[in-house]
Amino acid sequence: MNIVNSDLQKLQCHAYASPIEASRALIARMNTQALKKTNGETYCVALSGGSTPDVLFRVWADQFSNSTPWSKFQFFWVDERCVPPSDEASNYGRFKLLLSDYVPQLEEDVNVFRIIGEASPEREALRYSKLVESRVPQIKVKDLNIPQFDMVLLGIGNEGHTSSIFPGQEHLLSVSSSYLPSIHPVTGVRRVAMTGHPMMKAKQTVFLVMGSAKAEILDRIINLKFDCPARRVMSQAFSPELIGDEKAMERIRISIS
């Protein structure tokens, strides 16, 4: 399904009956694409955090751990809160708790590359940018070398943020660094965020939305054209997609052909 008559017409939308069905479809797609990598090439995925990917991680561990070609994957993060992995707010911590602790083939610094939330965000943004740029194939766009992930998996916050780029921080969408420090405007918690170019130049920029709690922000972004970081990425990405369950996507049906 595509949105018609809109700056979002490139956005592909896929609604599934449940979060589990949406997760299964997404994992199956990543596995198929990863299996096509040959000659030592790997499938580079950048994961988001918050609570939305929990179901994806659970389904991956429970239903796909034996069929996933783990050695073909490299996992990175879109963003991280400046807390240690043991903190329940840690984006990497959720992945470890729900997925990588159950999969012996997933090893930190081998095929799992976390943003170190307990480090200084300025230094970590620089270190992580260099790490990503050294491991993910780059494409040249004008005079910039941009890491091009096979898939960047994004979430949408209820006020329209994506990665850790909040409304009012849109300048982070057009900077040349791959990652920069950011800050939550309400809690003041510091973060490290993927910036606009790697999000938008990915081979696939996928927004994952699950549950009725996301229906309102999707309604605002898609039907009411609410200008926020998530909408800007949706409208400017090379290959944007919205994948979710029917509850999250129920209010946008009217805009979809």
Ligand SMILES: O=C1O[C@H](COP(=O)(O)O)[C@@H](O)[C@H](O)[C@H]1O
């Ligand atoms: O703070 C964050 O929020 C967004 C959305 O999270 P959710 O809990 O509403 O799913 C997430 O995409 C991002 O990675 C995270 O740091």
